[in-house]
Amino acid sequence: MSLVLGLAPLLTGFVRKVKARLLRRRGPPLLQPYRDLIRLMRKDVVLADNASWLFRIIPYLIFAGTWVAASLVPTFGNGLLFSWTADLIAIIALLGSARFFQALAGMDVGTAFGGIGSSREVMIASLAEPAMLITVFSVAMIAGSTQLSYVAEFMGSDAVGLRVSLGMAFVALTIVALAENARIPVDNPATHLELTMVHEAMVLEYSGRHLALIDLSSQLKLLLYVSLIACVFMPWGTATADASIARLVFGALLYFGKLMVLGFLLAVFETAIAKMRVFRIPEFLGAALMLALLATLARFVSGSL
Numbered sequence: 001m002s003l004v005l006g007l008a009p010l011l012t013g014f015v016r017k018v019k020a021r022l023l024r025r026r027g028p029p030l031l032q033p034y035r036d037l038i039r040l041m042r043k044d045v046v047l048a049d050n051a052s053w054l055f056r057i058i059p060y061l062i063f064a065g066t067w068v069a070a071s072l073v074p075t076f077g078n079g080l081l082f083s084w085t086a087d088l089i090a091i092i093a094l095l096g097s098a099r100f101f102q103a104l105a106g107m108d109v110g111t112a113f114g115g116i117g118s119s120r121e122v123m124i125a126s127l128a129e130p131a132m133l134i135t136v137f138s139v140a141m142i143a144g145s146t147q148l149s150y151v152a153e154f155m156g157s158d159a160v161g162l163r164v165s166l167g168m169a170f171v172a173l174t175i176v177a178l179a180e181n182a183r184i185p186v187d188n189p190a191t192h193l194e195l196t197m198v199h200e201a202m203v204l205e206y207s208g209r210h211l212a213l214i215d216l217s218s219q220l221k222l223l224l225y226v227s228l229i230a231c232v233f234m235p236w237g238t239a240t241a242d243a244s245i246a247r248l249v250f251g252a253l254l255y256f257g258k259l260m261v262l263g264f265l266l267a268v269f270e271t272a273i274a275k276m277r278v279f280r281i282p283e284f285l286g287a288a289l290m291l292a293l294l295a296t297l298a299r300f301v302s303g304s305l
Helices: 002-022 032-042 053-072 088-108 112-143 148-155 164-180 208-233 245-272 278-301
Strands: none
Touching: 002 032, 002 053, 002 208, 002 245, 032 208, 053 088, 053 208, 088 112, 088 148, 088 208, 112 148, 112 164, 112 278, 148 208, 164 208, 164 278, 208 245
16 A cells, blocks of 8 residues: 555656656656645645535545545555455446545635536546446456456466457546546647646545545546556566566566556657547547447457457
């Protein structure tokens, strides 16, 4: 759990740094997300007069749910201490609960921005969650389990090979990951334009340590999805439970390499593409839902697909 908590801000800083360099800017330091979190933690919390008790505790609920979900995804090793709890359905349930509380927080104070952000977040979730569930279903049909350690071990074996269903599931999961993490082209966390805001509109009223917890939760969520893609579709080099110290170190170095590669690809993708209009987001997520359905159907039609 401490590993994902320590790595999440670093991954965010790495993506920001690469994006800045691609735009020929120097960009913020890699450790800037850590400094921002410390600065926010030191500031006092300013609350609206009409904020309820729910508004105060929701940042802690979001952080707890996201942190536990991120800790369940195998990083550099399988079969570790809590790997028996690492179930894909449980992770989706934890992330869904965190999203529910965040949407509630956006509407609690009663501002126009909060209501817009919450309604857009629910609209995105209504398409992203079914696509995620069907993607998990298609992967589970191939691996024979929703337990992530078992899925990663199976995907790393020679029994998998090249499958059309896995390719479609990978694209569907990537689209869902972009939407769930409020990344371009679905959302842009760096902007504060009322016509485009989704995630930022829901957290505008938060400050101090509450905002720090929500920002850290967003960074943990990004690390979760990157680790999930690496675990399911790139499980090479993952150490087993009875591996030696050298093998664990090699697995950890390989995991860091995967994070850097996927973070670099994310930065390149966000630099090359523009933010799409809100009314086109259902079409984008509909493609993920269709790909996930096709992946499942391909598995039903033929076991070799």
